[in-house]
Amino acid sequence: xxxxxxxxxxxxxxxxxxxxxxxxxxxxxxxxxxxxxxxxxxxxxxxxxxxxxxxxxxxxxxxxxxxxxxxxxxxxxxxxxxxxxxxxxxxxxxxxxxxxxxxxxxxxxxxxxxxxxxxxxxxxxxxxxxxxxxxxxxxxxxxxxxxxxxxxxxxxxxxxxxxxxxxxxxxxxxxxxxxxxxxxxxxxxxxxxxxxxxxxxxxxxxxxxxxxxxxxxxxxxxxxxxxxxxxxxxxxxxxxxxxxxxxxxxxxxxxxxxxxxxxxxxxxxxxxxxxxxxxxxxxxxxxxxxxxxxxxxxxxxxxxxxxxxxxxxxxxxxxxxxxxxxxxxxxxxxxxxx
Numbered sequence: 001x002x003x004x005x006x007x008x009x010x011x012x013x014x015x016x017x018x019x020x021x022x023x024x025x026x027x028x029x030x031x032x033x034x035x036x037x038x039x040x041x042x043x044x045x046x047x048x049x050x051x052x053x054x055x056x057x058x059x060x061x062x063x064x065x066x067x068x069x070x071x072x073x074x075x076x077x078x079x080x081x082x083x084x085x086x087x088x089x090x091x092x093x094x095x096x097x098x099x100x101x102x103x104x105x106x107x108x109x110x111x112x113x114x115x116x117x118x119x120x121x122x123x124x125x126x127x128x129x130x131x132x133x134x135x136x137x138x139x140x141x142x143x144x145x146x147x148x149x150x151x152x153x154x155x156x157x158x159x160x161x162x163x164x165x166x167x168x169x170x171x172x173x174x175x176x177x178x179x180x181x182x183x184x185x186x187x188x189x190x191x192x193x194x195x196x197x198x199x200x201x202x203x204x205x206x207x208x209x210x211x212x213x214x215x216x217x218x219x220x221x222x223x224x225x226x227x228x229x230x231x232x233x234x235x236x237x238x239x240x241x242x243x244x245x246x247x248x249x250x251x252x253x254x255x256x257x258x259x260x261x262x263x264x265x266x267x268x269x270x271x272x273x274x275x276x277x278x279x280x281x282x283x284x285x286x287x288x289x290x291x292x293x294x295x296x297x298x299x300x301x302x303x304x305x306x307x308x309x310x311x312x313x314x315x316x317x318x319x320x321x322x323x324x325x326x327x328x329x330x331x332x333x334x335x336x337x338x
Contacts, residue, residue: 001025003200010200014293017164017205018333021125021194023185024202026163026170027178030075030094031118032087034101036109040082046104046241047077048224050234056081059144059159061232063224064097065242069249070220071227073097074212076161078146086157088120088172090214104241118157119178123185124168124205126336127192132158132169134188139169143338152177152184163202165209165335207290210260210301210330216271216287217258217301225249226303228258228330256284256303260330261316263298267323274317275302275325283308286316294333298323 001024004010016022034043040051049062056079064072073093078086089097098113105111123131129139135151137158146159154177162168173181186196203213212218217227224233225246233246263269269289274282284304292299300316308314310329315322 001028002198004198005196008195010198010204011293013195013197013201014204016193016195017125017166017197017201018294019126021123021127021131021189021192022197022201023182023189023194024122024124024197025119025182026122026202027119027175028091029120030087030089030091030097031114031120031172032089032094032098033112033114034085034087034109035083037083039085039109040079042104042106042109043077043085044234044237045239046101048233048240048242048246050237051077051079051085053234054079054144057145057147059146059161063218063229063232064100065224065240065246066220067242067245069223069225069242069245071214071218071222071224072100072220074214074218074232076159078157078159091115093214116175118172119175119181121171121173121178121182121185122162122164122168123171124162124164125166125194127194128166128168130192131185131188131194134191135184141169152180154181156181162337163211164205165211165331165333165337166205167336203288204290204293207288207299207301208292208294208332209335210332212258212301213288222303223249223254226254226256226258253306256305258287259302259304259308259327260332261286261300261302261314261325262295262328262332263300263316264313264324264326266298267316267318267321268298269300269316269318269323269325275304276315276317276322277308278313283314289316292332299332300325
C-alpha cells in the first residue's frame, strides 16, 4: 500500500473516508489460527482481554504482553468457537505472536501462521454499507461481529470493524482471490465517489481517533496501563502474561500515560518530539503527530508523566520552536463506528 495514490492524495483520501467511503488494501496485516480443545483458556492466559466477554461470531481487540507488561503486539481475535480462533496481528509482529503462543502451548493445540493465506481489504466510511449492498452482501452486522459470505464469487470473512473511526468493514478473502474482490469493491464504490486510500490517510484517520499504532503508542517497553488501554485488559482474570506487573502499575499509577494534545498555534507535531511544561522541563514525548484534516490543526498522541491532566497546557518542541498545546479528551473527532 503506498503512502497515497497519485490521482487523489492523502487529504482527499482522508476526506472521502470521513464523508463518503474509501478502500484500503491492508493485506500486510498478519493472520494466524489457534485451534484445539481448551483454546479459549489457552488464549486467555496469553492475551490481556477476556475472550469470555464475546460470543461465537464476534471479534475482540486484545494484546499480547511480555512478563514485564510491555506490549509484544495488539491484535484482533475472531472467535469461531471456544476451540477455534482466527488472529489478525500486526504484520511485523506475526512471527513473534506465533512464537509466543508456541512457547505457551500445550499438547493438542494447533497454532498456525497463515500470513500469506489471506488478504485484508477495509471498506470504511458512511457509505460503506451501500458499497456492500452493491456487491450483493447484507451489511447488517453489529460492531465487532463477523460472518462468512461471498463477494465476486469468492468466499470471504466479513467483519464490522476498522481503523478509521467510521462505520466500516474488514474483508478477508483468500490471497489468490483478493484481486477479484478488490476490483469488485473498486467498481462498487464509483457511484458513491469512493476512492482507494493509502498509508497516509490511514495514519491521519487513526490518529484523529486516538487509536494506537504498535511501535508508537504500544511497544515491548510501553504497557497497556501507560497507553490508557485498561479497557482492553480482563482484570478479573486470575492470570495472564504480565498480569502481576500490570496490576501493580494500575494500583500505584503509571509513571507516564498516553494523552491527546491539540496545538493552540501553528505547528505540526511529529513522533519523538519533546513535550515540555511551563518551566521548560521535558515531561514527555510525542508518539504520533500530524496535521488533522478534520480538525484543521496539529494534533498529537504523547506519553506524558504525571500530574498533567485534561485542560493542562504544555508545549511541543517543533523544530526548535515551542508550540503551545492543550491536553484534550480523545478522540479528537466523534466516533461513528457503531
